[in-house]
Amino acid sequence: MSSATHLKDLALSDTGFVFDPYTGATFTTNATGLAILQALREGLGRSAIIDRLRERFDVHGDLESDITEFYQLLRQHGVVPPNFTGTEK
Amino acid sequence: MSERPLHVAVTGLNATDNPAPGVAVIRALRDADPSIRIIGLGYDALDPGIYATDLVRDVFLLPYPSQGLTAFWSRLEYVHSKLGIDVIIPTLDAELPAFLDLEPKLRALGIKTLLPTREQFTLREKGRLAQLGAKSGIRVPATAVVNTIEELSRVHFSVPYPMYVKGLYYGATLAMNLEDATHAFYKVVAQWGIPVVVQTQILGEEFNIVALGDGEGGLVGAVGMKKLMLTDKGKGWAGITVRDPALLEVAQQFMSATKWRGPCEIELMRDKLGHYHLIEINPRFPAWVYLSAGAGLNLPYAAVELAQGKQPNIGTDYKVGTLFVRISIDQIASITDFQNMVTTGEVSR
Known part of the structure; x- marks a missing residue:
């Protein structure tokens, strides 16, 4: 299964509750995390996601490391495969 | 004159923190067809399911199969003579060998079952999992x-x-x-x-499937579940339906390889690479089977239909993300029911 399919099948609620129908895992995330997940489902790459976050949120500083850390969490929970870097379009 | 309802006998009325599946099976049957007359078959006068008066009207105690097949058969014959059993659904591992032995006699009385063959039953024994893995292509530790x-x-x-x-x-x-x-x-x-x-030991996460086989290699239906909360005995106290095609493929492989007839629970571990390893096959419905009805795929009712030679019409889909969360409640029971169970081993309400 591709990471795109897996991400598309995640159940995301507006409150930040995430359900993975493949593994039964549930997570909660904040508004920023939710925005990243939605962007990933749309197939956006890392730089486009950063642009979107800057548009939607009042953010300063380096978003790269925050996104790297978030992707690490997604890999750790099996939401994306171990080799996922989020750079694909 | 009204038509006689279907009489279905269900065993396994223990419902403690390590419950037998009987109560869950009965609830699923009630959901599908409230007109079914359920006959509960228990083993102890304090089996909690006996006192679930909204679920079961008639209850009989059975002798443990370890006390001998003659006593076990004689009690089943007695229940049949009193009420007439159309279908019987055993739900306990330890009683299944007795039901396999008695299947021809039950059939002769007109009592329908949905049991695996002796060969199928033996193949899924814990000690033969490697053989089953080789035959089915399922990974086995x-x-x-x-x-x-x-x-x-x-x-x-x-x-x-x-x-x-x-x-x-x-x-x-x-x-x-x-x-x-x-x-x-x-x-x-x-x-x-x-x-x-x-x-x-396989490191990973445990997943379970409740599945129903048609006895010809076909999978009638299957529901995948991930436990969310365990008791101190490691039994699921809460769980959620999941759907991973690779998980349900295991159920299909098992059915194809064994031509399993009837219900079963398939216990698997999912390793970090996403591979499923078969840990155990239980030859009956699991205690959490009501989740299948709750998620829209009523497997106990499908089993009753199959036992009667009908083609179950339950579809193949179920609602992913449906949860079960168990609860302990104190049922209020009548002393009359209790004394009847203790003295005569039967109650009809």
Whole structure:
């Protein structure tokens, strides 16, 4: 299964509750995390996601490391495969 | 004159923190067709399901099958003579061999069952999982059967530590070394006797499937579940339906390889690479089977239909993300019911 399919099948609620129908895992995330997940489902790459976050949120500083850390969490929970870097379009 | 309702007998009315599946099966049948007359078959006067008056009107105690097939059969015949049983759904591992032996007699009385054959039943035994894995293509952890401490002391060459030491029917203790394994071995032997099954531990997450086979290699339906909360005995207290095509493929492989007839529970571990490893097959519905009805795929009702030779019309889909969360409640019961169960072993309300 591709990471795109897996991400598309995640159940995301507006409150930040995430359900993975493949593994039964549930997570909660904040508004920023939710925005990243939605962007990933749309197939956006890392730089486009950063642009979107800057548009939607009042953010300063380096978003790269925050996104790297978030992707690490997604890999750790099996939401994306171990080799996922989020750079694909 | 109204039509006689279908009479379905269901065993396994224990509903403690390690519940038997009977109450869940009854609830699923009630959901599908409230007109069904349920006949509960218990083993103890305090089986909680006996007192679930909204679920079951008639209850009879059975002698344990270990007391002999004659007594067991005679009691079933008695229940049939009193009420007439159309279909019987056994739900306990330990009684299944007796039902397999009695199947021709039950059939002769017109009582329908949905049981695996003796060969199918044997193939899924814990000690034969490797054989089942080879036949079905399902991954199985290294597993062996041991009968003596000498065998146990050598088994790590083929079944590396850490390993689970299991009884043939129930219980699993994790052993990190021979000392742990020896202790667990004696505990299992004291409780269940030999043989003892040892199985290398697979690290990962546990998933379960409840599945129904048509006896010809077909999968009538299956629901995948991930446990969300465990009791101190490791039993699921809460769970959620999941759908991973690879998980449901295991159920299909099992049915194709064994031509399993009837219900079963398939227990699997999912490793970090996403591969499923078969840990155990239970030859009956699990205690959490009501989740299948709750998620829209009522497998107990489908089993009753199949037993009657009908084609179940339950669809194949279920709602992913449906949860079960168990609850302990104090039922208020009548002393009359209790005294009837203690003295005559039966109650009709």
